[in-house]
Amino acid sequence: MDLKLKPSFFFSSFILIFLLINSFDSGSASTPKCISTERQALLTFKQSLTDLSGRLSSWSGQDCCSWTGVLCDARTGHVVNIDLRNPSQAVNSDEYKRGCLRGKINQSLTRLKFLSYLDLSSNDFNGLVIPEFIGHIVTLRYLNLSSSSFSGEVPASLGSLSKLEFLDLYAESFSDSGPFALRASDLKWLPSSLTYLNMGYVNLSGAGETWLQDFTRLTKLKELHLFNCELKNLPLSLSSSANLKLLEVLDLSENSLSSPIPSWLFDLTSLRKLFLRWDFLQGSIPSGFKNLKLLETLDLSNNLGLTGEVPPVLGELPQLKYLDLSANELNGQIHGFLDAFSKNKYNSLVFLDVSSNKIAGTLPESLGALRNLQILDLSSNSFTGSIPSSIGNMLSLKKLDLSFNAMNGNIPETLGKLAELVDLDLMANTWQGVLLKSHFANLRSLKSLRLTTEPNRSLVFKVPSTWVPPFKLELINIENCRIGPKFPMWLQVQTELNSVTLRNTGIADTIPPTWFSNIASDVTYLILANNRIKGTLPQSLAFPKLNTLDLSSNSFQGPFPLWTTNATELRLYENNFSGPLPLNINVLMPRMEKLYLFHNSFTGPIPSSLCEVSGLQILSLRNNRFSGSFPNCWHRSFMLYGIDVSENSLSGEIPASLGALPSLSVLLLNQNALQGRIPDTLQNCSGLTNIDLGGNKLSGKVPSWLSKLSSLFMLRLQSNSLDGQIPDTLCSVPNLHILDLSGNKVSGPVPKCISNLTAIARGTTNFEVFQNLVFIVTRSRKYQEIVNSINLSGNNLSGEIPEEILDLSYLRILNLSRNSMAGRIPGGISKLGRLETLDLSRNMLSGAIPESLAGISSLQKLNLSYNKLEGRIPQLLKFDDASVYIGNELLCGKPLPKKCPKDVNRRML
Ligand SMILES: *[C@@H]1O[C@H](CO)[C@@H](O)[C@H](O)[C@H]1NC(C)=O
Ligand SMILES: *[C@@H]1O[C@H](CO)[C@@H](O)[C@H](O)[C@H]1NC(C)=O
Ligand SMILES: *[C@@H]1O[C@H](CO)[C@@H](O)[C@H](O)[C@H]1NC(C)=O
Ligand SMILES: *[C@@H]1O[C@H](CO)[C@@H](O)[C@H](O)[C@H]1NC(C)=O
Ligand SMILES: *[C@@H]1O[C@H](CO)[C@@H](O)[C@H](O)[C@H]1NC(C)=O
Ligand SMILES: *[C@@H]1O[C@H](CO)[C@@H](O)[C@H](O)[C@H]1NC(C)=O
Numbered sequence: 001m002d003l004k005l006k007p008s009f010f011f012s013s014f015i016l017i018f019l020l021i022n023s024f025d026s027g028s029a030s031t032p033k034c035i036s037t038e039r040q041a042l043l044t045f046k047q048s049l050t051d052l053s054g055r056l057s058s059w060s061g062q063d064c065c066s067w068t069g070v071l072c073d074a075r076t077g078h079v080v081n082i083d084l085r086n087p088s089q090a091v092n093s094d095e096y097k098r099g100c101l102r103g104k105i106n107q108s109l110t111r112l113k114f115l116s117y118l119d120l121s122s123n124d125f126n127g128l129v130i131p132e133f134i135g136h137i138v139t140l141r142y143l144n145l146s147s148s149s150f151s152g153e154v155p156a157s158l159g160s161l162s163k164l165e166f167l168d169l170y171a172e173s174f175s176d177s178g179p180f181a182l183r184a185s186d187l188k189w190l191p192s193s194l195t196y197l198n199m200g201y202v203n204l205s206g207a208g209e210t211w212l213q214d215f216t217r218l219t220k221l222k223e224l225h226l227f228n229c230e231l232k233n234l235p236l237s238l239s240s241s242a243n244l245k246l247l248e249v250l251d252l253s254e255n256s257l258s259s260p261i262p263s264w265l266f267d268l269t270s271l272r273k274l275f276l277r278w279d280f281l282q283g284s285i286p287s288g289f290k291n292l293k294l295l296e297t298l299d300l301s302n303n304l305g306l307t308g309e310v311p312p313v314l315g316e317l318p319q320l321k322y323l324d325l326s327a328n329e330l331n332g333q334i335h336g337f338l339d340a341f342s343k344n345k346y347n348s349l350v351f352l353d354v355s356s357n358k359i360a361g362t363l364p365e366s367l368g369a370l371r372n373l374q375i376l377d378l379s380s381n382s383f384t385g386s387i388p389s390s391i392g393n394m395l396s397l398k399k400l401d402l403s404f405n406a407m408n409g410n411i412p413e414t415l416g417k418l419a420e421l422v423d424l425d426l427m428a429n430t431w432q433g434v435l436l437k438s439h440f441a442n443l444r445s446l447k448s449l450r451l452t453t454e455p456n457r458s459l460v461f462k463v464p465s466t467w468v469p470p471f472k473l474e475l476i477n478i479e480n481c482r483i484g485p486k487f488p489m490w491l492q493v494q495t496e497l498n499s500v501t502l503r504n505t506g507i508a509d510t511i512p513p514t515w516f517s518n519i520a521s522d523v524t525y526l527i528l529a530n531n532r533i534k535g536t537l538p539q540s541l542a543f544p545k546l547n548t549l550d551l552s553s554n555s556f557q558g559p560f561p562l563w564t565t566n567a568t569e570l571r572l573y574e575n576n577f578s579g580p581l582p583l584n585i586n587v588l589m590p591r592m593e594k595l596y597l598f599h600n601s602f603t604g605p606i607p608s609s610l611c612e613v614s615g616l617q618i619l620s621l622r623n624n625r626f627s628g629s630f631p632n633c634w635h636r637s638f639m640l641y642g643i644d645v646s647e648n649s650l651s652g653e654i655p656a657s658l659g660a661l662p663s664l665s666v667l668l669l670n671q672n673a674l675q676g677r678i679p680d681t682l683q684n685c686s687g688l689t690n691i692d693l694g695g696n697k698l699s700g701k702v703p704s705w706l707s708k709l710s711s712l713f714m715l716r717l718q719s720n721s722l723d724g725q726i727p728d729t730l731c732s733v734p735n736l737h738i739l740d741l742s743g744n745k746v747s748g749p750v751p752k753c754i755s756n757l758t759a760i761a762r763g764t765t766n767f768e769v770f771q772n773l774v775f776i777v778t779r780s781r782k783y784q785e786i787v788n789s790i791n792l793s794g795n796n797l798s799g800e801i802p803e804e805i806l807d808l809s810y811l812r813i814l815n816l817s818r819n820s821m822a823g824r825i826p827g828g829i830s831k832l833g834r835l836e837t838l839d840l841s842r843n844m845l846s847g848a849i850p851e852s853l854a855g856i857s858s859l860q861k862l863n864l865s866y867n868k869l870e871g872r873i874p875q876l877l878k879f880d881d882a883s884v885y886i887g888n889e890l891l892c893g894k895p896l897p898k899k900c901p902k903d904v905n906r907r908m909l
């Protein structure tokens, strides 16, 4: 619905007709003669203008009364009317821009002594100040300067226009060279002759706290538009409200009024339209609205703060056609209001929007009484229960939106009567029950159907397999609702679809290739995820409008579809597609941004033409059978931020050209057969957050430049052949939460600076952001389990466990097993109060197990086996599996069979 608060068409046509009648009234049918001084004035005026589209080309020759936009009095021949409004009203269109008059407004206009109508609206005066001299054209009754990119102070000289009835200064500017802003810091000059005033977008914040008083002087006013005027301080009482007895239209929207709805409004008994949206109004909706018997339109939407119930008195207003209360904090139930409407014999309501509030309870049967309602939006509330069967009486309904509620009942068959219904949105509820042919019996006009429920609800289509519905949908969105196992006839005949989402609908069939080819030309979203759809895709189709293709988690097989498309997102993951990717994928899908092909059976090389897909952001190819080397042709691209090619059979080196990707954040190359060194160029990718290169054949040292990766959250280099020492620089990676160097040949000590891993020491909380970055690339949260972990197992590390490690108080997993570490387990180990897993097995640790280990209540897994520990196992340690301690010859006590000497003594006593 277009709520651009332009003055009503009524008034402008009214005055035009008035002027036309005036000119014919004079009785003379002869063409008026142009007065030569006025002709000269018009020519001078024209000369000052810039007229790119030549729409003033008729302004030549003697008879100025026949020039475009000029009207003369039929009797006297005086120019009475100049209408130079932009012929195009499609703002921002090329046509509009060409149509804009520019330049200056010449004072010669003041020589038109009988001018009563001047419309210069929708032009582009490029920040010109409204000329003072317009106030000298005292004959004006109509002045329209709206949307013409004037700026500065509105001249008080306009106050001399004592005959002025219509003043339109609406200041929204569509100029490319703006922004331009009009302001009025004084309003005392406003002529009291005004019946129509529009100062939308004029900055009135300088007009002081008494701005409203200045308007109440205008006792003839019928329309007042003060949209987006930076007004504050709406007075709660107003002695002069009686002066506005004639006011029919009041628009104060988009001001920061931040007050309750004032009671003086209810004295304005002529009001037909009241717009108070985006005003930060607070409090409840007063029942005083019952005084406004002529009210047709009430817009209180987007105040975000109106509370209380929808007052039943609104249901009693005889003329009310349009009611928008959306985006507030309204609560309670809607019964009182709807019951009142059901008794309202005028039944005028056409539009009702109470979406995005907190209204609860069920929908009453009285809803069905709104027989003239065309738009009903109850979305994003907390409604429960079923749709009342009286819905079938609302035969005018074109749009029904109940989405994002908690409706947990059935959908009545009477819905199928709504022959005018175009848009049915039942998304995001917890519907149950069955849907029959009768639910859709007369939905001839339906173009858009959204129906989703919770995965654990039972909502089932039970329609005959040959059913052909009366509608041709353009949009369908059905989720968690059983349609299958067959791909039904009623879907096969939907050939006008442009947006398709059928997610988790139990379809376990093949889809006829003709269905794809039928919708290919118009479809923008094609989402068939989480079904069990079988078969192969038709090769070689063109999808010119496709944006997103999601066939993930099905049983598709066969080759990658050679579809030409400008789609930006392709999700084929979790299927059984096989064969190679097309080498010219950059030609077929040049706009690809997110390519998710993981968990299939693709083979062959990863095409190097992917380097030419300039918008590529995500390359997610995990768990296929890609072979050969990873392309080494990356050039500077600010887009690519996620690469997951793990679990394939890639060989060769990690390409050095990855260093050309400044936005690279997630790099997962693990579980392949990559060899060689980790390229130094990766230090260029300073945005790297998650690196997993594990399970390859990489050699060389653990890179010392890692400290340059200040965003690094996860570093996993496990199961390679890296050697050298752990570089001290690793300690200064401030955001590291996951470190895994296990299964390499790293030697030397665990550096004492390890306490500098501040993310693990202080438990910085931003790791969810990093986790989400991985999730976007992998659609999996597998790394979540190892946040705050250090795994250095299976290396040649020596020396003692540094005391400094005890500073890492958020550490959850510590694995130092299978090294050559000696010395004692630090006595202060209980400082690691969040430790869940501690594995120190297969080292040469000696001394006693510290008693304090028992103080770590979170500890679930412990392995101290195969060391040289000695003495009594602390009795408070709750691990009663001997394998935790086995292989330490000098340990004694439970759960080991070996008794400690003291125990022996005690028994002997
Ligand atoms: C002023 O002109 C604009 C179009 O440029 C129009 O939308 C508006 O209704 C006019 N104002 C009046 C009062 O006629
Ligand atoms: C109006 O036009 C005349 C003649 O072209 C010119 O001399 C004068 O400066 C113009 N005045 C304005 C205000 O543009
Ligand atoms: C409106 O005018 C006031 C002063 O009168 C000024 O402080 C404010 O910035 C102006 N608003 C805008 C959007 O320019
Ligand atoms: C269904 O699942 C939702 C979460 O998806 C849960 O909130 C709800 O309690 C479940 N309902 C039933 C009946 O199991
Ligand atoms: C992609 O868009 C370009 C222009 O934006 C167009 O020429 C081309 O035909 C489109 N490709 C497809 C496959 O639709
Ligand atoms: C996947 O496809 C291959 C052949 O392309 C086939 O051998 C295999 O059985 C399929 N796997 C499944 C689970 O359907």
Ligand SMILES: *[C@@H]1O[C@H](CO)[C@@H](O)[C@H](O)[C@H]1NC(C)=O
Binding pocket: 656, 657, 658, 659, 660, 661, 681, 684
């Ligand atoms: C890495 O950055 C250095 C300079 O910062 C630059 O010379 C080099 O070319 C970059 N490497 C790549 C692969 O882009």
Ligand SMILES: *[C@@H]1O[C@H](CO)[C@@H](O)[C@H](O)[C@H]1NC(C)=O
Binding pocket: 728, 729, 731, 732, 753, 756
């Ligand atoms: C560790 O942090 C301390 C104190 O912030 C600092 O002096 C030291 O240089 C850091 N060590 C390393 C290796 O970053």
